[in-house]
Amino acid sequence: MGRILSIDYGKKRTGLAVTDPLKLIAGGLATLPTYQLFEWLTAYIEREEIELIVMGEPWQLNGKPSENLARVRGFVARWKKAHPEIPVAYYDERFTSVLAHKAMIEGGLHRKARQNKALVDEMSATILLQSFLESKRK
Numbered sequence: 001m002g003r004i005l006s007i008d009y010g011k012k013r014t015g016l017a018v019t020d021p022l023k024l025i026a027g028g029l030a031t032l033p034t035y036q037l038f039e040w041l042t043a044y045i046e047r048e049e050i051e052l053i054v055m056g057e058p059w060q061l062n063g064k065p066s067e068n069l070a071r072v073r074g075f076v077a078r079w080k081k082a083h084p085e086i087p088v089a090y091y092d093e094r095f096t097s098v099l100a101h102k103a104m105i106e107g108g109l110h111r112k113a114r115q116n117k118a119l120v121d122e123m124s125a126t127i128l129l130q131s132f133l134e135s136k137r138k
Contacts, residue, residue: 002049005041006129008056008093008121009072010034015121017129018048026129028122038078050086053079054132056093056125091132093124 004023008015014037016029032040044050055076058066076088 002051004052004054004129004133005029005044005050006054006056006091006125006132007037008125008128009037009058009068009075010121011068011071013121015123015125017122017125018050019129019133023133026126026133028126031119031121037075038082041079042083045083045086053086053088054091054129055088056128057090058093089132091128091135093128 001021001023003021004019006017006026008017012034013031014034015031017026018029019026030040055072058068058072060066076090079086080088
């Protein structure tokens with residue numbers, strides 16, 4: 001039994017999170033330049049057993065697709081073709097960045113630390129994955 005990995009896919013940077021072995025808690029994994037994501041993930045799944053990838057699905061508040069949705073779906077199509085053994089599930093990522101900023105404020109991070117976009121992306125991926133896990137428990 002492997003872990004679950006989540007991806008908060010961005011045009012420039014992508015945040016990643018992964019569950020513990022029991023799939024109870026999500027934890028931040030990394031933030032990397034998006035152009036490195038495919039190769040990084042390929043290397044990662046050679047070292048770690050991943051049973052599912054949860055991909056953040058970017059929608060606007062009005063229910064229309066965001067400009068990033070086409071890029072997300074393009075990445076998923078490429079991934080599924082190269083790695084059909086690892087399923088991908090989409091999960092609505094609306095508000096993850098807002099929740100990440102709120103968590104940073106509540107955690108006492110100073111303004112400069114909250115401006116670290118890489119940290120926000122990793123936290124967004126963590127929130128996405130934890131929300132996914134909680135939705136499956138209900």
